[in-house]
Every structure is written in C-alpha cells, then in structure tokens.
Amino acid sequence: MVAAARSEAETIAKDGEVGVHIWTDPSGARLVITTEGDLVRVVTPTFYAAPGAVMSEPQAVDGGLVLAELVNDQDEVITEIACQLEELSLLGAAVPPIEAPVSVVVLGNAVRVTGRSDGVPPGLVFEPVGAYAASTDATAHLTGVVVAVEERTVGRTGQGFTAARVQTDGFQVTLCVPAGEPHLAAGDVVDVEGYVVGSIPSLR
Incomplete structure (x- = not known):
C-alpha cells in the first residue's frame, strides 16, 4: 500500500536524501510519507479537510x-x-x-x-x-x-x-x-x- 502510494504521491519538500510526499485517495484519505533515499522512514495517516x-x-x-x-x-x-x-x-x-x-x-x-x-x-x-x-x-x-x-x-x-x-x-x-x-x-x-x-x- 505504502509503496504504491509513494509512486503516486506529490513531493512537497526535498532536502538531500530526505523527501516528504503526500498521497491523497479520492475518498480524502491521505498519507504523509517521509523518505530517506529509497527507504520509507515515517508514514502519517490523515485526511484532506477544509480549514476550520x-x-x-x-x-x-x-x-x-x-x-x-x-x-x-x-x-x-x-x-x-x-x-x-x-x-x-x-x-x-x-x-x-x-x-x-x-x-x-x-x-x-x-x-x-x-x-x-x-x-x-x-x-x-x-x-x-x-x-x-x-x-x-x-x-x-x-x-x-x-x-x-x-x-x-x-x-x-x-x-x-x-x-x-x-x-x-x-x-x-x-x-x-x-x-x-x-x-x-x-x-x-x-x-x-x-x-x-x-x-x-x-x-x-
């Protein structure tokens, strides 16, 4: 799941080998994926929501x-x-x-x-x-x-x-x-x- 999401994710930050990527499902479910080179270091689940x-x-x-x-x-x-x-x-x-x-x-x-x-x-x-x-x-x-x-x-x-x-x-x-x-x-x-x-x- 994470590997597939990583390939479809938007990269919002890159610093050397470290990258931050956001994958959003059509349902609004979202994963924030932090990578170091080819390794996935952190995965944070969340949801695409309007500001409140x-x-x-x-x-x-x-x-x-x-x-x-x-x-x-x-x-x-x-x-x-x-x-x-x-x-x-x-x-x-x-x-x-x-x-x-x-x-x-x-x-x-x-x-x-x-x-x-x-x-x-x-x-x-x-x-x-x-x-x-x-x-x-x-x-x-x-x-x-x-x-x-x-x-x-x-x-x-x-x-x-x-x-x-x-x-x-x-x-x-x-x-x-x-x-x-x-x-x-x-x-x-x-x-x-x-x-x-x-x-x-x-x-x-």
Missing part, C-alpha cells in the same frame, strides 16, 4: 511535533494545540510571523456519543494531552457537536470510514473514525480522544 481554525506561531519541537496557538477573528487565543503538521518540513523556510488557516484532523482512538444537541452547548473543550504532559504524542481530548457527516470508502483498500465535521471550543475539526465505530449523525454530542494532524495549505 486559524493557527498562530507554529513551532517545531522534538519528536516531530508542532506546538502552536489557535486564535479567533479578534486574534484572541482559543487554545494551545500539539499536532503533527503535513508541512512541517516547510516551516523553516516560512517568513514569520506565521498565522494562517489550518485544517485540524482528529483520528479518533476513543469516540463516544454522549447525547444530542439542537445547537452548540456551552462548555465544549479542546485539550492537548501528549505534548503538555511531557510526551511526544500529538494527542488531544475534545468534546464537540457533529455538524455534518460523510461516509467514505478508500479506493485503494475498500475500507470504509466516517469523516465528521465537529464544532468544538471556538473552531471546527474533522473527526475520522472507522465506519460505524460509532455511528455518527449531525447533532450528536461526542467525547473524543484522538491523534491530531494539521495542515496549513498556504505554506506550500
């Missing part, structure tokens, strides 16, 4: 993580975030200060539907877990309201998954889970533990 937040001052740290703030229209900080970033290899060449729309994809590890909502209830949270607990994991806990759901199938493998747009504390994320794990519908209130991958298209 504004990221300010992303900083690369040990472990391949990016730490940043998410801000609102008044440039007020909503939350801190720790994530993998598709364009991590391009950060060094970007002209500071960096503040740009970002898509935030959460690959759900544990997702529970806790109720239903006709609007956005108060008290929604987005909390980075890994980096701020002296870990190198790009993980977060969030609660949110599902605003849209799409069922997708990966063309390469036939694997079904759900891509749900979720309103959390002041911004939107795209939550991806295997099909039916759990079944999601617009208006569901969800509690999520997941792995976070961001993308800042303007860095390319």
Whole structure:
C-alpha cells in the first residue's frame, strides 16, 4: 500500500536524501510519507479537510511535533494545540510571523456519543494531552457537536470510514473514525480522544 502510494504521491519538500510526499485517495484519505533515499522512514495517516481554525506561531519541537496557538477573528487565543503538521518540513523556510488557516484532523482512538444537541452547548473543550504532559504524542481530548457527516470508502483498500465535521471550543475539526465505530449523525454530542494532524495549505 505504502509503496504504491509513494509512486503516486506529490513531493512537497526535498532536502538531500530526505523527501516528504503526500498521497491523497479520492475518498480524502491521505498519507504523509517521509523518505530517506529509497527507504520509507515515517508514514502519517490523515485526511484532506477544509480549514476550520486559524493557527498562530507554529513551532517545531522534538519528536516531530508542532506546538502552536489557535486564535479567533479578534486574534484572541482559543487554545494551545500539539499536532503533527503535513508541512512541517516547510516551516523553516516560512517568513514569520506565521498565522494562517489550518485544517485540524482528529483520528479518533476513543469516540463516544454522549447525547444530542439542537445547537452548540456551552462548555465544549479542546485539550492537548501528549505534548503538555511531557510526551511526544500529538494527542488531544475534545468534546464537540457533529455538524455534518460523510461516509467514505478508500479506493485503494475498500475500507470504509466516517469523516465528521465537529464544532468544538471556538473552531471546527474533522473527526475520522472507522465506519460505524460509532455511528455518527449531525447533532450528536461526542467525547473524543484522538491523534491530531494539521495542515496549513498556504505554506506550500
């Protein structure tokens, strides 16, 4: 799978023997592939999603993580975030200060539907877990309201998954889970533990 995706991927960065390549399936499923010569070093799964937040001052740290703030229209900080970033290899060449729309994809590890909502209830949270607990994991806990759901199938493998747009504390994320794990519908209130991958298209 990775070998086939590598041959079809777009190369977004090259530094000597090290390259970063992005493969996107028609379903939106995506792999970020880091290579060194002919060897595949890192493969990060994610999803092609529309921006739902504004990221300010992303900083690369040990472990391949990016730490940043998410801000609102008044440039007020909503939350801190720790994530993998598709364009991590391009950060060094970007002209500071960096503040740009970002898509935030959460690959759900544990997702529970806790109720239903006709609007956005108060008290929604987005909390980075890994980096701020002296870990190198790009993980977060969030609660949110599902605003849209799409069922997708990966063309390469036939694997079904759900891509749900979720309103959390002041911004939107795209939550991806295997099909039916759990079944999601617009208006569901969800509690999520997941792995976070961001993308800042303007860095390319």
